[in-house]
Amino acid sequence: LQAFNGRIYAFSESKTHRIEPSSFYIEDSFDGAGCIGPDAVYISDFGMCYCDTHNIYLNTGQAPIPIGDSILTSDAGIGYLDLLNVASFSPKIGFDATRKSFVIFVTQSKAWAYNIVRKVWNLWEYGNSDNSEYAKGICSGKTGEILLAQAASDDLFDMFSSATRKAWSWTSKRLSMRHKTQNKRWYEQIVAYEGTVPTVEVYWDYGTGAASIASGTSESNILR
Secondary structure (H helix, E strand, O other), rough: OOEEEEEEEEEEOOOEEEEOOOOEEEEEEEEEEOOOEEEEEEEEEEEEEEEEOOEEEEEEOOOOOEEHHHHHHOOOOOOOOHHOOOOOOOOOOEEOOOOOOOEOOOOOOOEEEEEEEOOEEEEEEOOOOOOOOEEEEEEEEEOOOOOEEEEOOEEEEEOOOOOOOOOOOOOOOOOOOOOOOOOOOOOOOOOOOOOOOOOOEEEOOOOOOEEOOOOOOOOOEEOO
């Protein structure tokens, strides 16, 4: 059960029921949108976010809207459904007020974050290498930060409080240019950066071979 926007919401694994709290009758039911468990739902000023074994949803007061379609599966095996294993880790949802993002902790080391303003997803990694510091529980701090209860020590950890950051990477989807059956050719590749030199790899024919491209600080660095 979850109270939201003057109504009570009751969930099953595949349904959402909106209940009028005064007379306690079901106003509406939404099939195909359920909730995995009590930790897999979170309410903020931007709406109610929750997830089941099929998708991730955002409800702003009317009906649950699937928002996870773009990250459900991945060629790299890092999509929401690829990572989801309720038997080993029950998903938990929090909200980072600074970044205006719902954070869905999917495994003991990975979390998908949905930015409300930009409507984009980012995959975050947390904890340590042996996964002993996974999210046993989460809650919000007084300034809207996410406080994570670490399983190894039961200590509360303020996410993003450390000055040390893990390496950042970005992987594109398969770029078919709307013509999957036609061969393509790279005409140019421009790589510009500030700070630490990035590593850039280009793959073709959906294979595993990659061509490394040197990074430059101007548009003169072009692969033809």
